[in-house]
Amino acid sequence: MIIVDNALAKLAAENKQINVALIGAGFMGKAIAIQICKYTKGMKLVAISNRTIEKARRAYEEAGIFETSEVSTISQVEENIRQQTVSITTDPLILCEAEGIDVIVEVTGSIERGAQVSMRAIQNRKHVVLMNAELDGTIGPILKVHADKAGVVITNADGDQPGVTMNLYRFVKSMGVKPVLCGNIKGLHDPYRNPTTQEGFAKKWGQNPAMVASFADGSKISFEQAITANGTGMQVLKRGMKGPSVPVGTPLKEAVKLFTAEELINGPGVVDYLVGAEPGPGVFVLGTSDDPFQQHYLNLYKLGEGPLYLFYTPYHLCHLEVPNTIARAVLFNDAALTPLGKPYVEVVATAKKDLKAGDVIDGIGHYMTYGLCENADVCQAENLLPLGVAENCIVKQNVPKDQVLTYNDVILPEGRLLDQLRAQQAEYFKVQLV
Numbered sequence: 474m475i476i477v478d479n480a481l482a483k484l485a486a487e488n489k490q491i492n493v494a495l496i497g498a499g500f501m502g503k504a505i506a507i508q509i510c511k512y513t514k515g516m517k518l519v520a521i522s523n524r525t526i527e528k529a530r531r532a533y534e535e536a537g538i539f540e541t542s543e544v545s546t547i548s549q550v551e552e553n554i555r556q557q558t559v560s561i562t563t564d565p566l567i568l569c570e571a572e573g574i575d576v577i578v579e580v581t582g583s584i585e586r587g588a589q590v591s592m593r594a595i596q597n598r599k600h601v602v603l604m605n606a607e608l609d610g611t612i613g614p615i616l617k618v619h620a621d622k623a624g625v626v627i628t629n630a631d632g633d634q635p636g637v638t639m640n641l642y643r644f645v646k647s648m649g650v651k652p653v654l655c656g657n658i659k660g661l662h663d664p665y666r667n668p669t670t671q672e673g674f675a676k677k678w679g680q681n682p683a684m685v686a687s688f689a690d691g692s693k694i695s696f697e698q699a700i701t702a703n704g705t706g707m708q709v710l711k712r713g714m715k716g717p718s719v720p721v722g723t724p725l726k727e728a729v730k731l732f733t734a735e736e737l738i739n740g741p742g743v744v745d746y747l748v749g750a751e752p753g754p755g756v757f758v759l760g761t762s763d764d765p766f767q768q769h770y771l772n773l774y775k776l777g778e779g780p781l782y783l784f785y786t787p788y789h790l791c792h793l794e795v796p797n798t799i800a801r802a803v804l805f806n807d808a809a810l811t812p813l814g815k816p817y818v819e820v821v822a823t824a825k826k827d828l829k830a831g832d833v834i835d836g837i838g839h840y841m842t843y844g845l846c847e848n849a850d851v852c853q854a855e856n857l858l859p860l861g862v863a864e865n866c867i868v869k870q871n872v873p874k875d876q877v878l879t880y881n882d883v884i885l886p887e888g889r890l891l892d893q894l895r896a897q898q899a900e901y902f903k904v905q906l907v
Contacts (some may be wrong), residue, residue: 477800484515484804491516491803492554494568496530496590498578500680501604504792505578512535512616513796519554519574520544522565529561534792545569563780569593576799580604581685584611584861587850588890591627595619600802601602601793607806607837610696610820611861612891613703614812615898624815628801628808634793635701637786637812638756642705645784649767650760653737653781655701657694657746658725658753662716664875665825666690687838691716692860695844698744702818702846704810707742711847712877718748724787725750725757732759735779744818744846752787759783815902819852820844821877822863828872834863834883845877856880 479693484490493509495502498521510516510533519538528545531539542553544560550571562568569577569590577594579587594601601620603609609629611618620627630636638655666689668675668682676681687693691713695726718733721826723740728750737743759781762768768779776782781860801807820832822842835841837860842863844860851857858866858878862868866883885892 477797477804478526480804481515481796481800482714490660491576491799492519492574493576493578494520494522494526494567494574495515495523495532495578495580496565497582498528498602499682501579501792502580503528503532503535503797504630505580505604507536508792509796510538516799518559520550520560520568520571522568524563526561526563533559533561547566550574552815555902565590566593569599569706570597574599576600576602578602578604578747578795578799579608582607582681584608584864585889585891588612588616588894590658590723591616591804592619592890592894595625595627596900598623598625600625600799602798602802603628604630604633604795606693606696606700606722607861610699610703611859612898613700614814614816615894615901617812618901619773621787626802626808627811628798629700629810629866630702630791630795631797631801631809632789633697634698634754634756634789635704635808636794636798637789638701638758639704641756641758641784641786645760646760646904649764650762650771650782652705652742652758652760654732654743654745654759655698655705655707656729656744656757656759657698658750658757659694659746659748660721660753661689661696662691662718662748664690664823667840668838670783682880690838690843692820692837692844694746695846695860696873699818699820699846700810701745703812703816705742705744706813706817707737707744707847708848710736710743710745712789712816712821712847712851714745716746716748719750720888721749721877723749725752725755726783729757729759729781729783732781737761752785754789755785755787756789757783757785816849816898818846819849819857820860821847821852821857822860823877824872824874827874828868830868830870832868834866834868836864837861842878847877859884859895862891876878
C-alpha cells in the first residue's frame with residue numbers, strides 16, 4: 474500500500490515506532506524478522522517467541538541483532554522494551570500480555586497454538602497479523618468477532634496469496650468493476666503428496682517437508698481460497714473447486730477462458746485456481762461490468778471486449794510485505810483480509826489413504842488427509858469434518874481413500890480451545906456443526 478511507506482517514515486522521523494512481537498521463528502518467521510529489523514522504518518521487532526529458544530536467537534542474529542535477553546515473565550519483557558533491549562522466549566503468551574507491544578504476528582502454522590495466541594492477544598487489545606491460513610480458515614470468523622469486540626484488527630497478511638488477492642479485489646471493486654472470480658495460480662496439484670515425497674524440495678529451500686506437502690496436496694490453497702471467500706462472500710463452484718490444469722507456461726489470459734461468464738456472473742462470485750498458467754505463482758481477479766461506457770474504455774485499455782476482464786498480480790512476496798499489514802492495522806485500523814462475518818467456505822478433511830478404525834489422524838500435509846474447499850452450507854448439511862479440526866482425532870470406523878470425513882467418523886480430542894471456538898462460531902452464526 475503506497476500510503477504506508479510515508480506513514481512509517483513519518484513515525485521514524487518523529488522518533489516513534491510500532492512495537493511488534495513475532496510468534497514462530499521458522500522458515501517464514503525468520504524472514505519476517507529480517508524484513509522488519511533490516512528494512513522497515515518506524516517499526517521494531519521487540520520480541521520473538523519460539524518453542525526452541527535457539528531459533529529465536531538465530532532469527533535475531535540473521536537480522537543483524539546479536540544482543541538478546543532471554544525472558545520468562547511479562548515484567549521482564551516490559552522492562553526490556555523500556556530499555557530498548559529485544560526479548561526472546563519460549564512462552565508466547567507473555568508477549569500477548571506485555572504492555573508496550575502493539576501487534577502480534579502469528580507464524581506458528583499450528584491451529585491450536587495459534588488459537589491460544591490469537592485469543593490472548595485479542596483479550597489484551599493487541600492487533601493480530603496471521604501468517605496462518607489454517608487457523609484463519611478454521612476459526613477466523615469467530616476470532617474476528619472477538620477482535621471487533623476488543624477494538625483491534627485481526628488480519629491475514631499482505632504478501633501471502635490471499636492478502637494479495639484481496640488487495641487486487643479491492644482495487645477492481647473500487648473502479649466500479651464487479652469481481653466475479655478470485656483466482657490463485659499453482660504449479661503442481663497432487664492430493665497424495667506427503668512429507669516423504671516432498672523431502673528433497675523442502676531440504677533444498679530449508680522448509681518443513683509437511684508444510685511443503687500441504688502446498689502440493691492442495692490443502693494450503695484450499696485454506697487460502699476459503700479465507701478469500703470468507704473475506705468477500707464468494708463461494709466455490711463445486712467441492713474441491715474447479716481447478717483446471719493447462720500446459721505449463723500457458724499465458725494466464727488464455728488459461729482463464731476455462732472459466733465461463735455463465736458460471737460466474739449471476740452468483741455471489743467464485744474462488745478457484747488454475748494449475749500451470751503463467752505468471753505463477755500469482756493471483757488474478759476476473760471482473761465484469763454492464764456499463765457500456767466502462768466496457769468501451771476497458772476495451773480501449775486492452776482488457777478486451779468482456780464480459781470478463783482479467784486483472785492479475787504476477788507474484789506474491791510473502792515476508793517482504795508483512796510490515797505493510799502491521800502498519801495498516803496499527804496506523805489505519807485496516808485489515809488486508811479479514812472475514813466479513815459468517816463462514817462462506819470451509820476446508821473439509823479428505824482421506825489421503827484408507828483410514829482404519831483406531832487411527833489417530835496426523836497433521837495437515839502429512840500422510841492421512843488432504844483438504845478440499847466446500848461451501849459452508851453444504852458442510853453444515855452433511856456434518857463434514859473441517860481439516861483444521863481433524864488432527865489428533867481418533868477414527869471410529871473405516872474411511873476409504875478420497876472420502877470426505879464427517880464428525881460422525883471421529884472422536885474429538887478433549888480440552889482443545891479450537892473446538893470451544895468452533896462451538897462459539899457455530900452458535901454465534903447459528904450453524905450446527907455436530
